[in-house]
Amino acid sequence: MVELLKKLTEASGVSGNEDEVRDIIREEITPLVDKIYIDGIGNLIAYKKGKGEDVKKIMLCAHMDEVGFIITSISDNGMLKFKPVGGIDPRVLISKRVYIGKDKIPGVLGIKAIHLQEPSERKNAVKVEQMYIDIGVSSKEEAEKLVNLGDYAIFASDMVEFGDNKIKAKALDDRVGCLTLIEALKEEYDHDLYACFTVQEEVGLRGAGVAAYHVEPDIAVVVEGTTCSDVSGVDEHMYSTIMGSGPAITIMDGSSISNKALIEKLKATGDAKGIPYQIKKGTTGGNDAGKIHISREGVATCVVSVPCRYIHSPSSVMDMDDLKNTIELVKEFVKGCE
Amino acid sequence: MESKDFLARLIDIPGVSGYEMEVAHEVSNVFKEYCDDVRIDDFYNVYGRKTGGDLEDRPKIMLAAHIDEIGLMVKDIDEKGFIKFTTIGGVDQRILLSQEVIVYGKEPLFGVIGAKPPHLQQPGERGQSVKIEDMTIDLGLSAEEVKELVKVGDIITFKSPLVSMKNGFVNGKSIDDRAGVAVMLEAMKELNRLHFNADVYFVATVQEEVGVRGGTISTYSVNPDIGIAIDVTHGDTPDSSKEDTHAMNKGPSIAIGPNLHPKLTKRLMDIAKEYGLEYQIEVAPGPTGTDARVMQIVREGIPTVLVEIPLRYMHTTVETLNMDNVKKAGRIIALFIASMEEGWQKWLSY
Amino acid sequence: MRELLAKLTGTYGPSGNEEEISKVIEDEIRDYVDEIKTDVMGNLIAFKKGNGQGKRVMLSAHMDQIGLMVTHIDDNGFLRFSNVGGISVLNTINSKVIFKNGTIGNVSYESEIDNIKDIKLNRMYIDIGAKSSEEASNKVSIGDVAVYYSPLSDSNGRYIGGAMDDRAGCALLIQTIKELEDCKNDVYFVFSVQEEVGLRGAKTSAYSINPDVGIAVDVTSTGDTPKARTMAVKLGAGPAIKVKDGSVICHPKVKGLMIDRAEELGIPYQLEVLEWGGTDAGAIHLTREGVPSGAVSVPCRYIHSANEMVDGADLENGVKLLVAILEQEIEL
DSSP: OHHHHHHHHHSOOBTTOOHHHHHHHHHHHGGGOSEEEEOTTOOEEEEEOOSSSSOOEEEEEEEOOBOEEEEEEEOTTSOEEEEEESOOOGGGTTTEEEEETTTTEEEEEOOOOGGGSOGGGGGSOOOGGGOOBBOSOOSHHHHHHHOOTTOEEEEOOOOEEETTTEEEESOHHHHHHHHHHHHHTTSOOSSEEEEEEESOSTTTSHHHHHHHHHHOOSEEEEEEEEEOOOSTTOOGGGOSOOTTSOOEEOSBOSSOBOOHHHHHHHHHHHHHHTOOOEEOOOOOOOOTHHHHTTSTTOOEEEEEEEEEBTTTSSOEEEEHHHHHHHHHHHHHHHHHOO | OOHHHHHHHHHTSOOBTTOOHHHHHHHHHHHHHHSSEEEEOTTOOEEEEEEEOOOTTOOEEEEEEEOOBOEEEEEEEOTTSOEEEEEESOOOGGGOTTOEEEEESSSEEEEEEEESOGGGSOTTGGGSOOOGGGEEEEOSSOHHHHHHHOOTTOEEEEOOOOEEOGGGEEEESOHHHHHHHHHHHHHHHHHHTSOOOEEEEEEEEOOOTTTSHHHHHHHHHHOOSEEEEEEEEEBOOTTSOGGGOBOTTSOOEEEESTTSOHHHHHHHHHHHHHTTOOOEEEEOSSOOSSTHHHHTTSTTOOOEEEEEEEEESTTSTTEEEEHHHHHHHHHHHHHHHHTOOTTGGGGGOO | OHHHHHHHHTSOOBTTOOHHHHHHHHHHHGGGOSEEEEOTTOOEEEEEOOOSSSOEEEEEEEOOBOEEEEEEEOTTSOEEEEEESOOOHHHHTTOEEEOTTSOEEEEEEOTTOOSGGGOOGGGEEEEOSOSSHHHHHHHOOTTOEEEEOOOOEEETTEEEESOHHHHHHHHHHHHHHHHOOSOSSEEEEEEESOOTTTSHHHHHHHHHHOOSEEEEEEEEOOSOSTTOOSOSOOTTSOOEEEEEOSSOBOOHHHHHHHHHHHHHHTOOOEEEEOSSOOOHHHHHTTSTTOOOEEEEEEEOBSTTSSOEEEEHHHHHHHHHHHHHHHHSOOOO
């Protein structure tokens, strides 16, 4: 499982360019499902027929895309200008490595040396408009041979196992969800399962509504990597989730209010199977549930998340047990659906 | 009809978002000359259909350009008969002072936008732009006459006809995005000269400026296999960065980014290259501010591309554009449509 | 109408927790409609059949209200919260709030804050009088939602209370259901959920009803208080026929039809241009291939506070206007 997580998190999948992730998932799940469909926006929808009678449609949803960059112009000296795709705090960008395009051209986001700065300059955050990516060429012509306008770039960040059962990687949001869905597809269920690996969540939940419209599910479970602010200097009431305390169940966020019966069902499943869980405290942000639950005539929807510190950065951190427990909770939930 | 004459006719007709009926009728009349059939829906979206070829599973292609324009609306009438107004769509308050407008009350009424005169202002106020709250429209009528002719909710447009400039440039109001409708006209004319296999829906959409609303419902209605949005993008000016703008004389722009289908977009560029038609690239890091934003996510998802015409001074009364780009865009789109052959579905795969 | 309004505004029902208010409304209208059901989102949908010659009309008033959701219970029993819908700091300081189980508390803020502008919701808390975390946890859990506690009061023919937004609209719909007798149109009365968090209930119910015409019934702001932002709507000058707000530009023909009906019957009305905000019509009109939509608004002062004020005559005239719109043929 750790190898697959490594493969998934290191793959390139900025919103709108999820091909690499989609290919990995397609290969993993092909033996596990009855049908795979890729729709007009790039969502991968896997169907696994239920074994029971009087089956319902259960949609599991995780997004394949991650935040990253897109190249918008090339300067005369060969430096690349870019814009962020999805929500990135520009303050994490300086002195980081990136890979650009299909060929993963390596580049760096540098800044003029401290010696050359006025002390006052260091007080101000650098704006994205001032930044550039250096790929080691010295002219526009040279750069154009390697990079096209519109090429996507990702953080260069290997997955690392460290500390006490912890994982550092980029794109844990939401490759943890993708992994959960892949693992869930390994079991047999009474009900029809639709595992939807969606695109473009990070730029406005754009894939999920389209997938839900196609599937027309009775129930939907969104599996996410969510914010976790249980760190130094934060008041306890501001914690969104706590790392190591199990999967987080959402009551409400900026995009949806979870179906109450499903929340109770998730809690009951956790209690019955001895799987730890927590209630997510923060109510900001949003995820694919926002589009799924208002699809067509409405869909009973809930959200289960793996707590991830430093989300949307090259070094997100999570606890492996939280992921394992998330997988268990989702599997048992689907098994327990009547 | 020449697209410049068409554009000149369109921009003189009021079509503030939500109130596009008149401009829709004019568009419909012109579309009728070039399409197999034309209909107008409840929201005044105009659909012109043009069918070509005998391929059985030919694609259904929808083009969209919006006919609505930014404008103003009567919010209140004060005791002296001055009109307080609000904006419909994104209007920069700094363009408003001294602007000529038409208030569509019981009859069209000419007026000007004024504010407290400079000699009554506090020192220091001149450094700040005048707020819309502090402006009023003067119809030159008595309070009684204004109250008789005008009511809260009446729409207001800017008065600014099309003016020809050097080198095929034109300026005027609401060229955003009636130039896009002119691109559709060019594409129709071009298709008349080409053999093509497709059901093409030319849709003049409404309410784009207030949240891409007409595009949402019209795409649901057509449910096409392929979407082509046509809009304007920013032309280069000395006060904006090169990265965010486009040259006025290097052809239309084709957009790349998450909002657009990668393979179809590449196909569109390849077609342009094949026929030696100039184009520029616009990189859009997220959902674009065009009909493509919604077209892509209607129903089960529509593979969508976006063609844009560089336009300077967007959302002012002197929007400036090069008509040559309108012709080129129409031609690229028509050739793209005509390139659809058996097995076209492969261009939509991921 | 007063009793009905008192009952509706006194019933608990923040967004996502509309079960109780839905039950109260259902009891009110059950005997007056042909069909009634609750959908998967919790929308209460009542159907009144016409004579088969008219249109399918959807009316929508939202039954949810804004609230404060508990996110954390601290060691001393104070509750931290976040907003459900548009809760403003200013309107909430030292407001009394009530939970579903009747637990009442006061809302205050960290007293070290000097500048009122620095107060954010995450620096505020609810005090339910608990002396410890345990005592608080016996009454309230994380995820529970409180609403303003504000029983209805009368003053000069005007009513002051909580949740007028949009129980005033619900009252209009209920009264319209009761008074509507001979109707040409098939009318779906939707008491929608989750309007305050993004017009969500109206979106799914409109998709399922697929109406020819949509009409939202909600409250709107007024411009008649001291130094108010310019707005031509006044309290007591009649129901407002909406021209636009942030979510919808009302269909000119629906708007025109409302004006015609009001003028024919001499019902006082005013025209509403709202520069912000939104209502269920915003979701309804973009459903499927588009639904021509409009809105009838109840003028209301101090919206989204514990003390929203509406005028009794506006409510009566609002019902008259809705009945007049529905009884006649609707030509677009």
